[in-house]
Amino acid sequence: MAHCGFNETSPKVQTPRPEIVKPTHGTIDQSKKPVLFEIFGEIWTVQSQLGQGVSASVYRVSSGRAAATTTAAAVKEFQADTHGGDYGYHKERSVLEDIQGHKNIVTLYGVFTNHSCMGVVNHCLLLELLDVSVSDLLVRGSSATQVGREGYVHADLKPRNILWGADDEGFKLIDFGLSFKEGNQDVKYIQTDGYRAPEAELQNSLAQAGVEVDYGCTTAVDIWSLGIILLEMFSGVKLKDTVCSQEWKDNRTAIVDHLFASNSVVCPAIPVYHLRDLIKSMLLNEPKQRCTAETALLSPFFSIPFAPRIEDLVLLPTPVLRLLNLIDDSHLHNEEEYEDILEDMKEECQKYGSVVSLLIPKENPGKGEVFVEYVNSSDSKEAQRLLTGRTFDGKFVVATFYPLSAYKRGYLYQTVQ
Structure with missing residues (x-):
């Protein structure tokens, strides 16, 4: 992606030709869903x-003539010009x-315009493709810091806007459509039901009633949202109905205590009272x-290191399979059998993607386990999907x-079973 720039008028960026968007048959917006984009002189599917x-x-979207590229x-x-x-x-x-370059912010590769077959010109962002969201993890079973340091209020923190970056091994923030600099709020309605701070709730209500208000929400609204997200991650359930109730407004601290006292499915390596106290400090009514x-x-x-459980590792993709x-x-x-196994495993694993390295430790830690490093997380995800349940x-x-x-450090730790 080295050729992707931020300046739409850059001489390195070729203007897309028309006739790129065509109608396609599908279940979502059949008349407008594109099948191709031309981006910087390349066709992306x-x-x-x-x-x-x-x-x-x-x-x-994907671009490339061969799977390896x-x-x-x-x-x-x-x-x-709509909505x-x-x-x-x-x-x-x-x-x-303005805030590019941080490991917990989605990467913007470049910008371009797309010309539909109807002559409509749409602005587009070419972004880093991320993986599962925190919302996905909740269904299956600390990015705000940089935004706050830059003086930005994200204003829509929720599980769906925090996604896993497999190649960077970290969660990243997306969707900055409601964001603003502190002191320069230019949107009336902010945050999503269930993650909305009390001051944002009041501001939204006044704006809806037509009352002129001095918009002054700060990064404290993001901290509130993050507190709710952490509480949902701990409890494993969506809390929208709970946090929108009158009981929550009257007895928030007691409800948090109850959720922690009643949840017995907890990794013993983490003293949960530290998380409980942190969440309480994020959910104070006064910003x-x-x-x-x-x-x-x-x-x-x-500050407490802990080893993830095997079932946790399945949910967060990386380029390495175990x-x-x-x-x-x-x-x-x-030795002869060992070398044969190495060759057999490498041959099998290469069927699903480009293998960078393969390791089978002869001693603990990791004795007898097979570690396969793929060129990227897309290949490892495909391999994980196709290898699981196979017989060898x-x-x-x-x-x-x-x-x-x-894996790169040679640290083959034993996970908590």
Whole structure:
């Protein structure tokens, strides 16, 4: 993506030709869903629609002639001159350009315009393709710091806007359409039901009633949202009905205590009272009394290292797979058998993507496990999907993801079972 620039008038960026968007048959917006984008002189194929809002749609796109060189990304296409599409585009582009470079912010590769077959010109963002969201993790079972340091209020923190970046091994923030600089709020209605801070609730109500208000929400509204998100992650359930109730407004602290007291499915390596106290400090009614992002990171909760469970590793993709239940100890100490197994495993794993390295430790930690490093997380995800449940020498394969950073350091830790 080195050729992607932020300046639409840059000589390195070729203007897209018309006739790129064509009608396609599908279940979502059949008349408008594009099948191709021309981006910086290359044709990108739309693989799927990731999301659709009032002013924009998001697509997964790929470019490349061969599987080994395929590049995947996301395109956010804003609707022209409808529902604030142009304004939303300029707002999000400006914010992303201003806070680019942080590991917990989605990467903006470049911007371009798309010409539909009807002659409509839509502004688009070419973005880093991210993986599962916190919302996905809740269904299946600390990014605000940088935004706050830059003086920005995200104004719409929720599980769907926090996504896992597999190659960077961290969660990242997306969707800055409601963001603003502190002291320069230019949107009346902010935040989503269930994650809305009390001061934002009041501001929205007054604006809806036509009352002129001096918009003054700060990064404290993001801290409130983050507190709700952490509480949902701990409890494993959506709390919208709870936090919108009168009981929550009257007895918030007691409800938090009850959720912690009643949840017995907890990793024993984490003293949960640290998390409980952190969440309480994020959910204080008075904005100035809430903890800041910086003070939140000083909580003992963030200083405690712990090993993830196997089921957790399955949910967060990385370029490295860890294959279990494959190799008997007897094969590890026969050099000829060991080399044969290495070759067989590499040949099998290369069927699903480009393998960078493969390791089978002969001693603990990791004895008899197979670690396969793919060139990217897309290949490892495909391999994980296809390998799980397969048999190898009569054994059923169990494939989990493994942290790339730990693998690179040779740190093959034993996970908590």
